[in-house]
Amino acid sequence: MDSGGTGSDKLLSGLEEPGGDAAVLRMRLGGQLRRFREAAGITPEEAGFEIRGSRSKISRLETGKVKLKNRDVTDLLTLYGVTDEAVRSTFLALAIQSNEPDWWAEYGDILPGWFATYLGLEAAATIIRSFEVQFVHALFQTADYARAVTALERKTAPEDEERWVSMLLLRQELLGRPDSPNVWSVMDEAVLRRPAGDAAMMRAQFRHLLKVAELPQVTLQVMPFARGAHAGGNGSFTVLRFEEQDLPDVVYLEQLTSAVYLEQRPSVERYL
Helix, strand or coil: CCCCHHHHHHHHHHHHCCCCCHHHHHHHHHHHHHHHHHHHCCCHHHHHHHCCCCHHHHHHHHCCCCCCCHHHHHHHHHHCCCCCHHHHHHHHHHHHHHCCCCHHHHHCCCCCHHHHHHHHHHHHEEEEEEEECCCCCHHHCCHHHHHHHHHHHCCCCHHHHHHHHHHHHHHHHHHHCCCCCEEEEEEEHHHHHCCCCCHHHHHHHHHHHHHHCCCCCEEEEEECHHHCCCHHHHCCEEEEEECCCCCCCEEEEECCCCEEEECCHHHHHHHC
């Protein structure tokens, strides 16, 4: 097959973009692997067999959900007929880079695995849509508000609570990136009416919401009580969309001790 420079150029141009988290790079590399596979006419089952795995392993590789092992990448590139040494060496170098720890790895002792998965998806998303019924979206919380919410939700030791708030504030740096995603957050009026702390803290949180609402990539809206019952009343949710057009939208539903990720199109459409 033609392994020419197009794939390599795309990878290099993606790498040059700011905010290149390892999770984002894994998704881009996975998408490129899928394009190589489809161009070679290889099925996921055949590719899985080649790397002593399964169809589901290929799916996880192509969607960036697992790290790329050098042996797997080398074998897949060979199977797909990618023989150009410049392309192969570039791809392998980027695969090594994509396996570097993400910024949230230092919080691994307090971070549930199911939430670390979300942070990777959030970092890679180009559009984030959310509906909130209880609290202000985490990307828009002040430190004091986040501290109050963490005390309610996490029930952790004080030192772990402070580390969780520190992690949250680092997460919010996403909004300052040159390639920041578009964020559309709808809050039920109850989010604003129900105090999470004293009046001074809530005033500071409201001022912060007014400030972030001025960002060109942020849209904040409120669902008023006067509208009555509505379809979002069953709970908060987030819908993530990615630059890779072949990656499905993901609906994220967070619970107290776990999370649900929905990718099937009928479910995603319902939430959209």
